[in-house]
Amino acid sequence: MSVEELNRVHRRYIQVSNSFKSAWTFHQFIQGLRKVFIEDGPPDYAADFQTVYNELKEVSKNLSEVTVDHARGQLDAVEEGLTPLVEALLAADERVSPGLLRQFFQRVKNYDDNILSQLVKFYLYFRGDGGWNADRLDKADYLSTKVCEEYQDSGDAFVLRDRTHVREMAQGFWAALGSEAEGEEEVKDLVRALEAMRREIAESASIDQLHDHQLVQRYRELKHGLGDRFFQPQVLAAIVETNLVLKNHVQKLYRRDEERIIAEYQQVFDLERETPVDVDMRGELADFREAVERFEQQLQGGENVRLHDVAALRERVRVLLPRLQPGEVAAPEPTPPPPEVRELLADLAAAAGPPEAAAEPEEEYVAEQLSAVIAVLDDTNRSLDPRKAVLQPEVFALGIEAREVVAYRRLFGQGECDRQREKLILRGAAVRARIEEDVDRIRSILDDSSVSRDTPAFVAARKTVRYADLVLRRLEHLIEVAVLDADAAEARSLQRLKMKLRRSHAGLWLLVHKD
Secondary structure, three states: OOHHHHHHHHHHHHHHHHHHHHHHHHHHHHHHHHHOOOOOOOOOOOHHHHHHHHHHHHHEEEEEEEEOHHHHHHHHHHHHHHHHHHHHHHHOOOOOOOOHHHHHHHHHOOOOOHHHHHHHHHHHHOOOOOOOOOOHHHHHHHHHHHOOOOOOEOOEEEOOOHHHHHHHHHHHHHHHHOOOOOOOHHHHHHHHHHHHHHHHHHHOOHHHHHHHHHHHHHHHHHHHOOOOHOOOHHHHHHHHHHHHHHHHHHHHHHHHHHHHEEEHHHHHHHHHHHHOHHHHHHHHHHHHHHHHHHHHHHHHHOOOOHHHHHHHHHHHHHHHHHHHHOOOOOOOOOOOOHHHHHHHHHHHHHHHHHHHOOOOOHHHHHHHHHHHHHHHHHOOOOOOOOOHHHHOOHHHHHOOHHHHHHHHHHHOOOOOOHHHHHHHHHHHHHHHHHHHHHHHHHHOOOOOOOOOOOOHHHHHHHHHHHHHHHHHHHHHHHHHHHHHOOOHHHHHHHHHHHHHHHHHHHHHHHHHHOO
């Protein structure tokens, strides 16, 4: 018996052992999934892994030159016994959608990298001659990304682990696939295409833009067209990085637009109560309400925001709103702003200049942000309901609340009002804008090891924290006054502003004082 033949048997034994290990891990995953999703999981199947495992153990005892012929026959028997097990697992996998797989790993936290890697290898070892179907590739895509990601508290985002880990993982998958090496130029072209897609995703300014430009759909189609090239190490590393950019960007855009999205579908519910509807419309509204409930349950369950779900929900809002407002006429052109607005803007611009020009130190600190708030509200239609005004893109981008729209209109309207109170309310909106700027500035420099807590960004942020604390105390005083005056509606509105500012204030405070 030649050494070369003995080595071939050894290699075959390792290959069969690895295939068995991945199949066993996948079997455990399917069983776990059936327990978590009793109704939606795949049906039960017969699987005698113990017999195959015992046969495989016997092979290891015969891997010597004297008994190698016997070992070869045993390996044939192992592969014969493994075949029906794999067929049962692949049949069960057909009943596991990519969405169900994601939900499983969002609920079950006690897994490690080895489990995830073995699940991917199962798809690689047993992909068959028919190539990759979209669902199976999506599942391998999700699992590969999960192996390579880690959550970073400081940036509130998922990032790549060290690139050595990613490279070793990708090389292991490529070896398991056993595919022929790709040409260097072809690999570079694929990586460049993925990098271009990643830039386009990162530069998208809104969820609507992501959806309208079909970026996610185009990205999925690009990946689905790769076939085995998906797992070429450099290509897979680029895919994982793009996946994380997409995940983080969608989460960022959703958090920014969350209140607007909720306000949009809440507006549908408000109009539903006010507008008579026919039977067909009532059915559509019932379906819409169910879709909203499912979406909110996903959020409450800690699931990641899926762009498709958000886009589908907003599209239904766009379809329903005009049908619930049949008699609404086009909004009139905005009325010319009163001259006081221009005068105040000029005053604020002066306050943002040299200290000697500032008339009021408190307003000086947020003069630029307050100027932006007033300038945006200056261009709104005053006849528009404040709850609808806050949904306009320019207003919503600053996170302005309906009560703050009211404060602006009172300050620059013809009637009498408590000017100090309304000014404070507008100043609260400016402070939130200032906090957001400070948070972005600090996060942009956190990765720089030379940054200290005495840098100008941190000094300014600590000042913002103190100023926000002052505004919070004054808002609390206004709430107490409203309660004493038995003005429950005003107290609720002010409480909302206070809680919104407190949430922003807490986020900046944690950044500034993080160890």
